[in-house]
Amino acid sequence: MEQDLSETVSKGQQSNLPEPDVFALRQFLGWHRLRFGCRPDAAEMPRKLAQFVSEMGQQPSRSCHASARNPESVDERLLSAGLKRSPGALSLVTLRRRVASIDRILSSPDGEPLGRSRAVLDAVARLSADRRRDKASSRDHGVDASPAALAAAVAGCEDSLVGLRDRAFVSVWAATKLPLLFLLRAGIEELVEALGRCEDQRQCDRARDLLLAWARQAKIKTGPLFRHVRPDGRMGAPMTRSSAEQMIRRRLESARLSPRRSRSTGSPSTANDSPASKP
Known part of the structure; x- marks a missing residue:
């Protein structure tokens, strides 16, 4: 698999494959080597591409596990190797383009497009939800409590x-x-x-x-x-x-x-929303 991918990159650079497609594959392979010390096996491609999307797109935040973020050392080494143009997370649009580019060059073991695999689709959906959350935080609430x-x-x-x-x-x-x-x-x-x-x-x-x-x-x-x-x-x-x-x-x-009181465990009644009730 490693030799096949190397040949794919080499031929892509010498042929008429679009430069963005070749760069996307080189970036993915460079990220994988820095993270795991090798290139991915064919059977791992959907899962590893999903992890690539998650880590390259995830900004550090209190609600994210550290394992879901791209390690700073990997980010710095991608930059120094010319496999990343700027530090920090890639935009969702850029990551979708990366997946589409890799899709045009490689396929999963069952012949299906890598970008359509469940693992990759789920990774993109999670990242999209995180971005919506981050956007909402710029207009955060005005309630503060211990x-x-x-x-x-x-x-x-x-x-x-x-x-x-x-x-x-x-x-x-x-x-x-x-x-x-x-x-x-x-x-x-x-x-x-x-x-x-x-x-x-x-x-x-x-x-x-x-x-x-x-x-x-x-x-x-x-x-x-x-x-x-x-x-x-x-x-x-x-x-x-x-x-x-x-x-x-x-x-x-x-x-x-009010003093703290215990609640009954019966079924909820149908009391309406008050005073801020809206139909």
């Missing part, structure tokens, strides 16, 4: 549909430290995935249980998970950042003024 205050706010939520929603929302927000806009736009799969990447896994497991409990009671399977609750118990429009901020402040103030 972990203890947020825990008290969660404990003070009543056992109604609104209380179940608020309990889940505040728990997920406190556990992941993600921007409100990301939480408000995300579906259940994105939120569960984010909870799987937190630093305090015990806290995130608790938040995930509350999140799934809310999803079951609200019967929401697709689209934004956090919505307003109508007076009849049906789901209304997705919450806005303003209504989410108001809800968090209201819960924090209620927890501050």
Whole structure:
């Protein structure tokens, strides 16, 4: 495989293959050699290309494991070898072009395009979600509270549909430290995935249980998970950042003024969303 790839690069440089396609393959192979000390086997290509997308596109952040980031030494050596034009993460557009370029030169062991493999598609989707989260963080929320205050706010939520929603929302927000806009736009799969990447896994497991409990009671399977609750118990429009901020402040103030109380474990009632109810 190593000899075949070397010949592919060499022939591409001497033939009429577009220079961007050859550069994309050289960058991928250079990254792989720096990361693993060898070139990829044919059977590994889809998985390793997916890892290439994840690492070359991932910016360091509190919600990402260190293993998902491109090591600084690799980034520097790619730059010094002329296999990267600028430091830092590649844009999503650039990475999609890299995958398309490699697709035109190589194929997976089963003959399918590498860029259409499930591993690569999932890597691009995760990176796209991370970029949306990062974009939302530039317009971050205006609510600030200590972990203890947020825990008290969660404990003070009543056992109604609104209380179940608020309990889940505040728990997920406190556990992941993600921007409100990301939480408000995300579906259940994105939120569960984010909870799987937190630093305090015990806290995130608790938040995930509350999140799934809310999803079951609200019967929401697709689209934004956090919505307003109508007076009849049906789901209304997705919450806005303003209504989410108001809800968090209201819960924090209620927890501050009221002694901590235990909650019953009965089924949630259908109390409507108040005072920020929206149809």
